[in-house]
Structure formats: structure tokens, C-alpha cells
Amino acid sequence: MGDDITTATGSLLERIRKEIIACGGLITFARFMELALYHPDLGYYMRERRRPGRGGDFITAPEASPYFGHTLARQLAEFWERLDRPSQWTIREYGSGIGGLAYDIMAGLDAESSQAFDALTCQLVEINPAMRQESLRSMAEAGLAGKVEVTAPGALPPITGVLLANEVADALPVHRLVRTGSGWSEAWVAIEGEGFAWIHAGVSREAEPALDYLRREGIDPTPGSAIDISPASMEWMREIACGLGRGYLLVLDYGYEASELYRVHRLQGTIRGYHGHTVTDDPFVRVGEQDLTAHVDFTALRRTGEASGLTFAGFTTQGAFLSSLGLGDALLALQREPETSLQEYLATQAVVLRLIDPGGLGRFGVLMMARDAPVDPPLRGLRDRPPGF
Numbered sequence: 001m002g003d004d005i006t007t008a009t010g011s012l013l014e015r016i017r018k019e020i021i022a023c024g025g026l027i028t029f030a031r032f033m034e035l036a037l038y039h040p041d042l043g044y045y046m047r048e049r050r051r052p053g054r055g056g057d058f059i060t061a062p063e064a065s066p067y068f069g070h071t072l073a074r075q076l077a078e079f080w081e082r083l084d085r086p087s088q089w090t091i092r093e094y095g096s097g098i099g100g101l102a103y104d105i106m107a108g109l110d111a112e113s114s115q116a117f118d119a120l121t122c123q124l125v126e127i128n129p130a131m132r133q134e135s136l137r138s139m140a141e142a143g144l145a146g147k148v149e150v151t152a153p154g155a156l157p158p159i160t161g162v163l164l165a166n167e168v169a170d171a172l173p174v175h176r177l178v179r180t181g182s183g184w185s186e187a188w189v190a191i192e193g194e195g196f197a198w199i200h201a202g203v204s205r206e207a208e209p210a211l212d213y214l215r216r217e218g219i220d221p222t223p224g225s226a227i228d229i230s231p232a233s234m235e236w237m238r239e240i241a242c243g244l245g246r247g248y249l250l251v252l253d254y255g256y257e258a259s260e261l262y263r264v265h266r267l268q269g270t271i272r273g274y275h276g277h278t279v280t281d282d283p284f285v286r287v288g289e290q291d292l293t294a295h296v297d298f299t300a301l302r303r304t305g306e307a308s309g310l311t312f313a314g315f316t317t318q319g320a321f322l323s324s325l326g327l328g329d330a331l332l333a334l335q336r337e338p339e340t341s342l343q344e345y346l347a348t349q350a351v352v353l354r355l356i357d358p359g360g361l362g363r364f365g366v367l368m369m370a371r372d373a374p375v376d377p378p379l380r381g382l383r384d385r386p387p388g389f
């Protein structure tokens with residue numbers, strides 16, 4: 001196994017170096033990130049061996065606890081009600097991994113509203129072919145094969161239902177833009193010795209839409225500031241929004257609205273690498289072996305959604321969202337259960353706190369939008385918003 005990893009990393013480094021040389025010595029960071037994460041055979045997200053999760057590099061909320069999906073199901077049940085209880089509806093989940101969140105959601109929905117569950121098809125959109133296979137296998141084992149479709153990303157037909165993405169947008173490639181005294185430059189990637197280094201040069205054509213967005217939003221930080229921004233996430237939003245005929249969009253991820261994201265303490269960039277539950281701000285180490293992420297600009301996603309005809313329903317934190325949906329009820333239910341041991345209760349309490357911890361998963365952002373579906377009165381997950389939201 002160790003040798004395979006070394007070979008794969010070596011090949012990926014070689015592949016990136018060749019491309020840098022072919023491009024005259026520089027590639028954008030977005031291209032570097034695309035190769036490091038999505039190279040068809042060698043990219044971090046494309047390899048057969050699964051890394052995210054407890055044995056991997058980080059834990060997502062659904063991996064932390066099934067309560068996450070069970071609680072989310074309450075919001076999904078409300079979406080179904082507000083769509084006038086369609087006899088067929090679809091939850092299209094992007095970046096579904098091995099299908100763990102979808103499984104928890106279906107279990108939660110079955111408990112919450114069996115009619116909504118019966119009418120449901122779950123469509124899992126996952127870029128990694130091995131994970132697509134694994135989800136099909138595990139859904140069949142769970143007797144859910146008839147309710148689940150699995151597909152690769154791309155243009156998909158419009159649905160009535162819900163677009164859902166948990167911790168996907170933060171893995172889409174970003175450009176690093178740097179404010180200069182007279183305008184903007186871009187931090188590109190060059191070869192340095194056996195590794196890579198940042199080199200500042202003009203803004204690439206690919207980053208121009210992001211620059212236009214920053215100008216439109218009036219984001220003009222002091223010279224020397226660095227902003228990591230993802231035109232790919234705007235493109236992704238445009239593409240997925242086209243696939244929503246009628247219904248809701250729910251995006252959960254690490255990130256903020258622009259007014260919060262581009263505050264002074266985050267103006268050295270937000271690119272991070274995750275490996276073995278440690279974090280680094282050096283993206284040039286363990287290439288292909290560490291996850292790369294950057295904070296999501298939820299205002300950019302919102303604006304793109306609006307330009308694609310979606311209506312803004314609200315933005316909140318994951319902690320407030322899950323609390324509004326009654327995550328705490330899990331503890332009350334356990335308390336009422338005579339067989340609950342103290343150990344079991346404390347373990348559940350720890351998980352609940354972890355999901356709403358304002359210093360951890362609880363500060364993730366939650367964006368809700370709608371097409372041809374009511375957003376008033378506020379959706380259940382938006383009822384108890386933190387101050388300033």
C-alpha cells in the first residue's frame with residue numbers, strides 16, 4: 001500500500017510539473033488544485049482508496065453522527081409539504097460519497113413522514129467511480145436499491161424536489177487573487193526544486209469572472225490582501241441550479257457570506273490542506289495525498305443562484321439550523337427511554353454538541369434557495385438565526 005501511494009504521488013507530481021513546463025513555467029492555483037484533487041487516476045478525490053472519514057483526513061458532519069441526516073430530514077419533509085406533497089419527488093445529492101448521508105436522510109424521512117419517504121427518489125451525484133459503486137452496493141444491501149439512482153456529475157434533467165450538497169463546494173478549485181497598490185495580481189504556481197512555489201503575475205482569464213464579482217460586491221481590501229475565490233463554484237452553482245425545475249436548494253459547507261469572509265483576519269487566503277486529521281496552509285505538500293479546501297463564499301453562490309432564477313430563502317449557521325430543526329430532541333428522547341445508560345446518553349450529548357459547536361461544525365454556513373416554491377413564512381431550519389443573520 002505504502003509503495004502504491006509513493007508511486008501515485010510521484011506520478012502526480014511529475015504530471016503537474018510537466019504541465020507547468022508546457023505552460024511556460026506557471027499554472028494557476030485553480031489548475032494545480034484541479035489536478036491534485038481531480039486528476040482522473042491520481043487526484044485525491046478520484047482514487048479508489050477512500051480517505052475521508054474517521055480513518056482518513058477529516059470527519060464530515062454525517063460521518064460524525066447519523067443525527068445529522070435524521071435532523072436534516074425534518075427540513076426535507078417540510079420542503080415536500082411546501083411543494084404540496086408531490087406524489088414523486090427527488091433529492092439530488094451532490095458529492096454523496098458512499099451514500100451515508102442519503103441513507104440517514106431516508107431513515108429520518110421514513111420516521112418523520114412515511115408519505116414523503118414513499119414518494120421519494122434519491123439521486124446521488126458523485127465524481128468518484130469507486131464511491132458510486134460502493135453506494136449502489138450498500139443501498140442494495142439496505143434494501144433501498146429501488147429508491148436510489150447513482151450518477152456522475154454533468155448536466156442532469158430538471159427535478160421537482162431538492163438539490164443538496166454537504167461539504168462539496170469547498171473542494172472546488174480556487175484562484176488566489178492578491179490586491180496590489182494599483183489593482184489585482186494573481187498568485188500562480190511554479191516549480192521550485194523538488195516542489196512548488198507561489199509566483200505573482202497578472203490575473204488569468206479564468207479568474208476574471210471572480211474579479212468582476214468582487215468589483216460588483218464592492219469588495220476592495222487593502223493592498224497585500226489575498227483572496228481565494230472559486231469561479232468553478234459559481235459555474236457549479238449555475239449548472240446545478242439548471243437542474244432544479246421546482247423546489248429547494250440546500251448547501252452546507254465551511255464558509256461565510258462575503259461581508260464576513262473578506263474581513264481582515266482572513267485576508268491571507270483560506271486554502272487549507274487536511275491530512276491525517278492535521279491541517280496545514282501549505283498546499284504544496286503531500287500533493288494528491290491531502291485534501292485541499294478553501295472557505296466557501298456563500299454570497300457568490302447566492303448571486304449565481306439568483307442570476308439562474310432562484311430565490312434566496314435564507315442563510316444561517318449549521319448550529320442554528322440543526323437546533324431550529326430540533327436536534328436537541330434526540331437527547332430528550334433518550335432521557336425518556338428507561339433503557340438508556342448514562343454512558344449512551346453522554347456519548348449522544350457529545351455528538352450533539354459537536355454538531356452545533358460554534359467553534360467547529362456548528363459554524364458551517366447553510367444556504368437555502370428556492371425555485372417556484374414558497375419561502376415565506378421562513379423555513380423551519382431558519383427560524384432561530386444567530387444575531388447578524
Ligand SMILES: C[S@@+](CC[C@H](N)C(=O)[O-])C[C@H]1O[C@@H](n2cnc3c(N)ncnc32)[C@H](O)[C@@H]1O
Pocket residue numbers: 045052060061062063094095096097098101125126127128131153165166167168171
Ligand atoms: C468532503 S467529501 C463530503 C462527502 C459527503 N457529502 C459528506 O458530507 O460526508 C466531498 C465529496 O464530494 C465529491 N465531489 C467532489 N467534487 C465533486 C463534484 N464536482 N461533483 C460531485 N461530487 C464531487 C468527492 O468525491 C467526495 O465524495
